[in-house]
Amino acid sequence: MRYFILPLLSLLSIVTPIQAQSIKIALLNSKEINSVTVSIQEGRYLLKVGNEIMGEYKKGSIFYISRFGNSLQVRDKRSFIGDFSSVELNSKGNDGVLNIKSVNPIMESTEYDDDLSVKVEDNRMQLINKLDMEKYIAAVIEAEGGNGANRQYYMAQAVLIRTFTIKNLYKHAEDGFNLCDEVHCQAYKHRCTQNPEILEATRATAGSVLVDKDEVLIMSPFHSNCGGKTCPAGMVWQRDLPYLQSVDDPFCINQTNALWTIRVPRQEWLSFISEYTGSSIDYSRYNFSFPLPPRTKLVSIHGIELNLRTVRERFGLRSAYYALEDTGSEIIFKGKGYGHGVGMCQQGAMEMARVGYTWKDIIHFYFQAVQLRDYREMELHRFKPE
Ligand SMILES: [Zn+2]
Ligand SMILES: [Zn+2]
Structure with missing residues (x-):
């Protein structure tokens, strides 16, 4: 009995917080994907159909998944595994990395962190990447550019992206995922790989989001360069917001996009x-x-x-x-300048970080009267992590 309970308890304590902070992102959501190969780049994975474990696979394993009508045919290198309506690859640890390549239509292969589920939806495959929230945020930072910046800049950027993510967590709720990988949600092109400092800086702000004076999550826009003066929200969107006023920005005026x-x-x-x-x-x-x-x-x-x-x-x-x-x-x-000019000016923020300002200085420079909260401690009206 003792042997049974201990591993179970330790497993729960490790797995629960990670799952509570994971997010589901639909990959290649606007594409008509009909066939993919998925290979395990790092870690060990369980292949699951519903609650049934079909097998455990190690690094180097490759799966061929094709849609025929409403079902998915799944094969590995050696054999046919079966016909299913949906299938999942779940990482056994925190280090799982999958390489996904669409072969119909043919697309570049791409690496993603953590788990993948595949099902048929509207006569095409739906690929959903369920991953650690912080890994997702780091990947968005990388997709939004600014590689080679200072750590404090990445920390500020992480808080803005996390705030958007939590604010929009139910944008695609009816579709069965949180966000998609397209720009109308947030650009998510692949796992964060080029600069390990991005994920490290993201984790250093884990949980942090911004709220206004009414404790409502703020709109947290950013743009490449404001040209020396940021734009109030009302000039670009329908209404002004007290925390998105125009600020004079001396930090970006000598940068490349000024x-x-x-x-x-x-x-x-x-x-x-x-x-x-x-x-x-x-x-x-x-x-x-x-x-x-x-x-x-x-x-x-x-x-x-x-x-x-x-x-x-x-x-x-x-x-x-x-x-x-x-x-x-x-x-x-x-x-x-370059971009809509509202919120954080990325090139100004990078310069602020370079000359010694902290991530909090950067945020409070571009956003007025906002406060930091940990979303994991907030009563989020519609936030129901699985
Ligand atoms: Zn979307
Ligand atoms: Zn600026």
């Missing part, structure tokens, strides 16, 4: 203006030059209320923060 120039033929500009105004006025004799406005939504010129974001989208500009020079033959946009 300045940009785009030239477009004047004729292209004039056709845009007639489309935009819907008017038959001949604007060709007007000069459209304007100096860099403060962070603002609209510039008024020749009676036209020019929406700077609409212009940004139309001409593929890096930001909505620019001056315009009308030379008579071409239009030159002289802009600052």
